Amino acid sequence: MPMPSVRRFYDDLAADYDRIFPDWDASIARQAGTFDALIGAELGTGPLRVLDCACGIGTQSIGLAGRGHHVTGTDLSPRAAARARSEAAARGVRLATAAADMCRLPFAAGLFDAVLCADNSLPHLLTADEVGAALTGMRRVLRDGGLLILTVRDYDDLRRTRPASTPPQLSTTPEGGTTITFQLWNWHDDGERYDLRHFQLIPDGADWRVRERTTTYWALTARRLTELVAAAGFTGLTWRTTETTGFYQPILTARR
Structure with a gap:
């Protein structure tokens, strides 16, 4: 589960x-x-x-x-x-x-x-x-x-290279403004699993609203x-x- x-x-x-x-x-x-x-x-x-x-x-x-x-x-x-x-x-x-x-x-x-x-x-x-x-x-x-x-x-290639992050992705909403999404990966010692930190920078007027979420993958x-x-x-x-x-x-x- x-x-x-x-x-x-x-x-x-x-x-x-x-x-x-x-x-x-x-x-x-x-x-x-x-x-x-x-x-x-x-x-x-x-x-x-x-x-x-x-x-x-x-x-x-x-x-x-x-x-x-x-x-x-x-x-x-x-x-x-x-x-x-x-x-x-x-x-x-x-x-x-x-x-x-x-x-x-x-x-x-x-x-x-x-x-x-x-x-x-x-x-x-x-x-x-x-x-x-x-x-x-x-x-x-x-x-x-x-x-x-x-x-x-x-994952065959990713297990070999163990990247620490993903490139940023850009998304423009119909209302205007661009959201930036990217991930940071922290690999476990077993080399098979990693903790993912998922970031979104969401436009909020003249500022940015930053959302961080975490989960784990095999x-x-x-x-x-x-x-x-x-x-x-x-x-x-x-x-x-x-x-x-x-x-x-x-x-x-x-x-x-």
Whole structure:
């Protein structure tokens, strides 16, 4: 089960999450195209029943629902899940959301055609037992032949280089003003996990409002994640690179 700090991180970030993106609506549309094409190639034309089990404020869920799929979005953060629902409604899209731990999904077995866990959410789980519990739960709620979609950072390279920070990202709001977002990483002695300090400098009149949030990640290599997904009972594991999908993180798909 994720540490309480993960929920606090995303509860606090929920109101400002869209400021991470240069253009959030453009990202919603672009990612919907990527995942809709992937789901269609694997499962055929929809509409399909999709669970986004780390939906955040709806970056993937809203776009997939807008393309006609029956999407349920869950997130550890009640504030994020609530915002996803309201943002979907504001765009004329129907999206069911709920607060739920991905390790304890509150759904009947075989309910979904596809389960999505994107945006490096799974590595918030810091042990093999926690990751295994989440993957086993995702498999349980998939129908036979259902599709698992995971996206994570390319940790194979990051484990070698151990960066201390990320480049700043700039986002301009419709009201004007530019938000600056960046991260500082403090690697643990084991070389596998790191504490992340997430900073946002948000314009506030003539001044800046500074928000800092902290959380911890497990830098899962592709090989280790592949092993864990296979151990949870999935088959047909396939990695897709950023070059082939256009998505900003590698994508792992597998079948129940």
